[in-house]
Amino acid sequence: MKKTILISLIVVLVVAGIGYFLKQRQEEQQAAQKVYTEVKKGLLMILEKYNKGVEKVEFLQQYEEAKHKIIKREHK
Structure with a gap:
């Protein structure tokens, strides 16, 4: 009887631990x-x-390229 209670208690503790x-x-x-x-x-x-920043940098780069083309034409 005590052995059965002890085994049951161990099983309950193991299940509770797993849970x-x-x-x-x-x-x-x-x-x-x-x-x-x-x-x-x-x-x-x-x-x-x-x-958004990359888009603005690309726009500025295009602006700079256009500006340099205009400046080169004016100096010719």
Whole structure:
């Protein structure tokens, strides 16, 4: 009788331990997913700003090229 109670107690403790471990793991995965989502949003925002900057630099480069062509024509 005592042996059966002891085995039952051990089984309950093992099952509770496994349950606790799985719950902790799930919470860690959810936290990691949240961090990933926030980092992804931040990087997308940076990429958007970077692309706007690149467009402006390209426009300035075209402007400079046109200006140099006009200046060369005026000096001839």
